[in-house]
Amino acid sequence: GEQGRGESVGLGGLLHAALRDFIAVARERGADARAAAWQAHADALVGALEQAWDGDWYLRAYFDDGTPLGSHLNTECQIDAISQSWAVLSGVATPERAAHAMQSAVQRLTGHPQGLVLVLAPPFGGGDPDPGYIRGYPPGIRENGGQYTHAALWTVMAVAGLHDGDRAHALFHDLLPITHALTMRDAQIYRLEPYVVAADIYSRPPHEGRGGWSWYTGSAGWMQRVGCETILGIRVEGDELIIDPCIPAGWSTFEASLAWRSARYVITVENPNHVCRGVTRLFMDGQAVASGHRVRMADDGSPHTISATLG
Numbered sequence: 001g002e003q004g005r006g007e008s009v010g011l012g013g014l015l016h017a018a019l020r021d022f023i024a025v026a027r028e029r030g031a032d033a034r035a036a037a038w039q040a041h042a043d044a045l046v047g048a049l050e051q052a053w054d055g056d057w058y059l060r061a062y063f064d065d066g067t068p069l070g071s072h073l074n075t076e077c078q079i080d081a082i083s084q085s086w087a088v089l090s091g092v093a094t095p096e097r098a099a100h101a102m103q104s105a106v107q108r109l110t111g112h113p114q115g116l117v118l119v120l121a122p123p124f125g126g127g128d129p130d131p132g133y134i135r136g137y138p139p140g141i142r143e144n145g146g147q148y149t150h151a152a153l154w155t156v157m158a159v160a161g162l163h164d165g166d167r168a169h170a171l172f173h174d175l176l177p178i179t180h181a182l183t184m185r186d187a188q189i190y191r192l193e194p195y196v197v198a199a200d201i202y203s204r205p206p207h208e209g210r211g212g213w214s215w216y217t218g219s220a221g222w223m224q225r226v227g228c229e230t231i232l233g234i235r236v237e238g239d240e241l242i243i244d245p246c247i248p249a250g251w252s253t254f255e256a257s258l259a260w261r262s263a264r265y266v267i268t269v270e271n272p273n274h275v276c277r278g279v280t281r282l283f284m285d286g287q288a289v290a291s292g293h294r295v296r297m298a299d300d301g302s303p304h305t306i307s308a309t310l311g
Contacts, residue, residue, distance in 0.1 A: 001064030001132075008061045009052045009070070013086030016045045020091065049092050057104040058083040058093075060120070063129055070120070076127050079108045080120045081151045088158040102158055106167065109155070115174045116203055117152035120145055123204070140204025142212060147201040149175065149219035153226050160230045160246040165276030169231060169248045175223065180211065197223050232256060234267060236297075241265060243282065243308045244293045249274045262301040271310045280311035 019042040026035035052059040052068075060070025060080035070080040084105040087093040093101060109118040123145025124135040137144035152175055160168035173179060180201070181187040181194035192198050192211035199216035202208060229235040233245030234256055247254070251271055258265045279293040284306050289295050295306060 003064040005064045006062055009049060009059050010061075010080065010082035010086050012045055012049050012052075013083065013090040013092055016042055016049070016092055017086070017090040019045070046092050049087065049090075052083070053097060057101045058087050067129055069129075069131065076122055076124045077120045077131065077145075078122065079104060081105055081109050081118065081155050085151070085154040085158040088161050089154065098158075099162055102155075102162055105155060106159070106171075110171065110174075113203060113208055115179065115209075116147040116201055117155055117171055117174060118145060118203055119143060119148040119151040138204070140202050140208070142200045142202075146203045146212070147175075149197060149199055149201075149216065150222060153219065153222040156226050157230050163246060163277045165231070165246040166248045166250075168246055172226060172231060177211075180209070196220070228256075232269075233293075234258065236260065239297050239299075241295050241297050241306070242293055243267065243269070243279060243295070243306065244277075245269055245279075245308075245310065246277045247271065247310075249276050260297050261299040263298060263304060264302075265297065265304045265306055267306045267308070269308045269310065273311050275310050278310055279308050281307075281309040283307040 019038045023035050023038050023042065026032075026038065049058070054068070054071045056072065057079050058070070059068045060077060060083050062068055068074075070077055070083060072078055084101040087101055088098045108121055110116070112118075112121075120143075123139035124131055125139050126135070134143050140146050142148060152171070156168050156171045156175070159171060177192070177197055178194045180190040180192075186209075187194065189209040190201075190211050192214045196215050197220040198211040198214045199219055200212035202210045202212065231246055232254065233243060233247075235242050241258070241260070247269075249271075252274070253268065253270050255269075256267045258267065282289040282293060282295065284295045285304055293308070298304075
C-alpha cells in the first residue's frame with residue numbers, strides 16, 4: 001500500500017525460516033543477545049501468521065487498512081500459493097493446517113489448465129481493492145494468475161515436506177520445460193526452448209500454455225535444488241552429506257554420483273517396500289552409519305559408496 005503499512009503473509013513465513021537458520025548461526029558465534037532478539041521476533045511471527053488462517057488456507061496479505069487479500073471472501077486472488085508453501089517450509093503451520101493448506105493449494109491451483117501450477121487464483125481483473133502493479137499484467141499472465149515458476153517450485157517443496165513423494169514428483173514433472181514440448185502441437189503452443197527454464201507460463205486464452213520469460217536463472221537454480229535436494233534428497237551441509245529422499249512410491253531404486261572436493265560419492269537408494277520417504281538403513285563403504293541419514297565426508301581423493309534403504 002501507499003502508506004507502507006501493508007503486510008505479506010508469505011514473506012512473513014520466509015522471514016521466519018530465515019530467522020530460524022540465522023539464530024543457529026548466531027548461537028554458534030556466541031552472539032547470544034542477537035539470537036535471543038531474533039528468537040523473540042520469530043516467536044511473535046508464529047502468532048501473527050497463525051492469525052492469517054482463513055479457514056481452508058492462509059491469506060496472501062493485508063492492505064494498509066488491514067483489509068485481507070487471498071481470502072475466500074475476495075472475488076479476485078482468493079488463494080495464493082506462496083503463503084501456503086511458506087507456512088509449511090517455515091515450520092509455522094501446525095501439521096493439520098499444513099496438510100489442509102497444501103490440499104487447498106493443489107485443488108485450486110493445479111490442473112486448471114492441465115500441466116500448470118498457478119501462483120494465485122482467480123487472477124486480478126479490475127475489482128477492488130487495487131493490489132498495485134501486479135494488475136498491470138493481463139489476467140493469467142506472469143504473477144497475475146499464471147504459472148510463476150519460483151512459486152510453483154516452492155509448492156513442490158512444500159508438498160514433499162508433507163512426505164507426499166508421488167504428488168511432489170508429479171508436479172515437478174509438470175514444471176520441466178521438456179514436458180511442454182513433447183509434441184509439435186505442444187511446442188507450437190509453448191513457443192520457448194524446451195531445454196531451459198521459463199520464469200512463467202500463461203494460463204488464460206488466447207495465450208494459454210505459452211511460455212513467458214525464458215533462460216530464467218533464478219527459477220533454474222530452484223529447479224536444480226528441488227530435483228536434487230528435495231526429491232532425490234541429496235544435499236550437502238558443511239562436510240556432511242544428507243540422504244533424505246522424497247520419491248514416488250513406485251520407484252524401486254535410483255543411483256546418483258556426487259563429486260565433493262577431491263572425493264567422489266556413488267549413492268544407491270533402494271525402496272523395497274515402495275514408500276515415499278524414510279531412510280531406515282544407511283551404509284558408507286560397507287559400514288553401517290548410526291547417525292540416521294547423515295554421513296561425514298572426507299576430502300581424500302578417493303571414491304566412496306553409500307547405500308541407503310527406505311522402509
